[in-house]
């Protein structure tokens with residue numbers, strides 16, 4: 001029997017402050033850079049969730065020593081090691097772990113096998129495998145060509161490399177992070193338009209913080225330096241609470257995230273502002289207040305696509321339709337997110353329409369519905385927001401949020417107190 005979670009409507013407007021857990025994306029970059037830096041690094045504010053535990057185990061397989069204290073949200077990483085013969089990485093469901101660890105594993109002369117869940121095996125890997133071959137790695141596709149499992153070994157000479165940008169930015173980020181340890185460094189040319197651009201800026205910022213030199217898409221040969229590194233809260237996770245304020249009315253402040261953030265997804269607040277919410281920003285906080293009266297918006301979310309499903313939930317309660325564009329590539333995430341969100345909203349009686357590059361939501365009152373979540377944490381977290389305003393909303397397989405946010409439902413409930 002599938003477990004489910006019922007979300008009770010709020011009885012009064014929100015007035016809450018919440019601090020989401022550490023950023024998944026920054027945690028997984030910092031873990032990798034620390035693992036490639038000879039010596040001990042201390043990561044504070046780290047995320048402890050399925051995706052980051054996958055990365056902790058992955059860097060350990062490459063020879064790093066990782067000791068964790070989830071209660072204090074710290075991870076200590078001693079880097080500079082190398083993988084044992086026959087090393088194997090289980091990236092679980094994690095796109096970042098798998099796409100970042102492949103180039104790192106190919107720095108070493110020993111063969112490492114990278115695999116994941118059936119869901120991850122269905123996601124594309126061709127661009128990174130192809131790029132690794134261009135810079136001298138040996139790559140074996142052990143299943144379908146262009147998919148996991150794959151085995152890689154190095155060393156890599158580096159130098160010029162061509163990689164596509166339109167499927168996922170993670171291929172580029174993974175290559176860049178291995179770049180300093182390639183003999184000639186790395187000079188990347190993109191063969192197609194890059195999606196999720198802010199994540200590449202984040203990659204360069206974390207690399208620079210660990211002592212690497214990156215200019216545009218060129219990485220100098222060199223090394224990483226260990227350090228203490230503080231990780232800010234997760235901006236994609238924050239979108240659910242900011243979205244809650246827009247949907248339910250009242251005010252929610254997300255602390256630890258503001259104009260100084262490294263994460264593009266803080267710009268979800270800008271979209272809510274365009275819909276009529278009031279946004280107050282400081283370097284370290286974002287506050288959304290709303291009367292609950294919103295207008296629809298026409299928005300390109302190619303830079304912030306992890307928040308597209310959150311917006312779909314908010315759009316249900318706007319006074320006019322919302323069109324989201326530029327996100328055709330999210331059909332290749334944990335599930336086809338365009339099809340999934342449209343299918344589920346239609347089951348709730350909402351007139352939602354699938355477009356090739358996004359979706360259109362016509363507002364309405366969702367009827368009582370038990371939502372399928374497609375093993376996608378963001379389906380579960382987004383659709384649960386509907387229950388804050390509409391009665392009878394239930395989310396199936398709520399445990400899938402553990403991929404990035406095991407405490408999500410507890411934090412959502414804390415908004416009520």
Ligand SMILES: O=C(O)C1=C[C@@H](OP(=O)(O)O)[C@@H](O)[C@H](O)C1
Pocket residue numbers: 024025026095096167168169170173195196199305306
């Ligand atoms: O680099 C990253 O940390 C991420 C990049 C994005 O993926 P794509 O580049 O595949 O869009 C995003 O959806 C994912 O959650 C995290």
Ligand SMILES: C=C(OP(=O)(O)O)C(=O)O
Pocket residue numbers: 051093094095096097306333334378404
């Ligand atoms: C797409 C996501 O994750 P990943 O690609 O890292 O698996 C996500 O967290 O929404």
